[in-house]
Amino acid sequence: MTGASGASRPAAEDPGAPGDPAASPVGEFELLERLAPRLAPDGPELPVGYGDDAAVIDLGGAAACVTVDAIVEGRHFVWELSTPDDVGWKAVAVNVSDLAAMGADPTAAVVALGRPADLGASSVEALYDGMAAAAAHWGLDLAGGDVVRTDQLVVALTLLGRIDPARAVRRRGARPGDRLVCVGSLGAAAAGLELGIAGHRTPEPLLAAHRRPRGLVTAGRALADAGTHAMIDISDGLGADLGHVAHASGVAIDVWGASLPVPPEVWEAADALGKDPWSLVCAGGEDFALVAAVAPDDAAEVARRAGAAEGVPAAVVGEILESEGEPRVTLHLDGQRRDLRRLGYDHYRDDDPRDQGGPT
């Protein structure tokens, strides 16, 4: 027999409370490491377990590549800059990007929609229009979902795709000597968001990059077919995401700043915002570019083909080196070196409308 205990929400006495370093992304990554023992590693029925862009599940006769990313009001979009239609599109696109980073082929999605009381039915329809448009664009089925009342709009979309488990490209697998290939440009989404929030005039390509990102499925498949050793999509920022690759592959990574594909509007945006452009380029996040470790002889040609397949910039932007113990990601620029993982950390703020970096 138990009555109401009078107990309230569990106390935030432990790391993760507001203002606590654990609420920062480094803390968040630490938290994810603390959670890892509860999650399933690779196994016979789980060819790719916890800790990659997507999991791969053996269903007996075929495998499903599956990922879930949630889009949250005030973190991944603001109503000042995005319509409900944009939000629906983005919920699909960010997940398409995760499957692209495995070399998978998106097939179907289900969505859990947390709907605040003041989001009217027409807005919900518009949000579904955006999801349906993205689903049509990438040739996948929107197969259903759940609607529940919440205080804040949350769109948690799960995407399934087809994959040959033996050919899934992972975060691990990068080899010393590999070249780093980047397909898609960097800094545009963060520049669009920051200019828009600050009320500056915002070039349409930057705003579009924030509002309606692309997921580079065709490039991902081209990179996988070319025998890419490791791959990730850039959601948290180049520094943080290459940190995952360095950690998973047990390597160091050099990035050549002058080679990174950065639209000219991003430099102008950094000027207008009075901020270090490299924080937009390397730590802004939500670029949904793909970065891949490719054997050195093939890299330039592989980059060219993958970029051409999507009509986006692509380049060889660095190289993989032997590990020196701790994972290291270094930006080389004008003869100087900067720690790219730290750049990501420095510019991550708790009020920043971005993800906290949960790997699937």
Place this chain on the structure above:
Amino acid sequence: MTGASGASRPAAEDPGAPGDPAASPVGEFELLERLAPRLAPDGPELPVGYGDDAAVIDLGGAAACVTVDAIVEGRHFVWELSTPDDVGWKAVAVNVSDLAAMGADPTAAVVALGRPADLGASSVEALYDGMAAAAAHWGLDLAGGDVVRTDQLVVALTLLGRIDPARAVRRRGARPGDRLVCVGSLGAAAAGLELGIAGHRTPEPLLAAHRRPRGLVTAGRALADAGTHAMIDISDGLGADLGHVAHASGVAIDVWGASLPVPPEVWEAADALGKDPWSLVCAGGEDFALVAAVAPDDAAEVARRAGAAEGVPAAVVGEILESEGEPRVTLHLDGQRRDLRRLGYDHYRDDDPRDQGGPT
């Protein structure tokens, strides 16, 4: 070129605003019907599309049965009654129940966790402990997920299972003459929640039914193997969920009140709460019992076997009749008839900590 428009969250000028009837479950079902054109119906690559307990996706060589349900603070649980561990368990169990209702075999889950700032790392670990315990209980892999900052705890869990698409049991398919079989008891979870919130002494079985529901996978498989014509799990309440079966199958349903499996504590709870016990039994929701339409000659034996397989009560509780136009679900009790769908509607309140009834 576009600057910040100054526009705020889309206006709630349309149905769905607070106080609007559209915010009630009937309105919500109407909304889901308005959304349906954006969702994928059954097709060659989607053996079961929008509108069932789970979707079935053809992956070429095998199929995935997939469902997503979100557990939200203040709607599906309150911290006064549940620990983070309970919440994690429940997030898995409610989805297991959806797969059970298709006759599928749960295989792996991914989770999008919306974490409020004041939910500490230890509480998140406890929540994952609960998910891991449930995953172990049902023999599935917790394959990863996403963590994002939200104002309110949201656990959107997606569950995948194995299924033979040709044998998936759906909401449609109930035939006039079939008997209605119920496996699992009714009213306990709602009684536990309402007693607990009201601060009454709460019998442990009722509280456990609310906190840590069961998902009747073995019973679901037994019912599917027995050639069940239609099936659903009771999440929104017997009346609302049988309404879905009546609608999808184009039939009327009679429910025999005296035959429903109701634990004795539920009658006592209704007394203590001073409320109609049938609102707890038929509209309380979160029972996660299975109800199935079974050929009349087999029904009693099928019910007995499915209940025995799980160690839960099971009974023949009604019958399927020819449709009379509108879907109809009628409770027969002491010579009286009550409209079970209306009973569900009457007792659904916007501040009620339950789902708004999203089919997957």
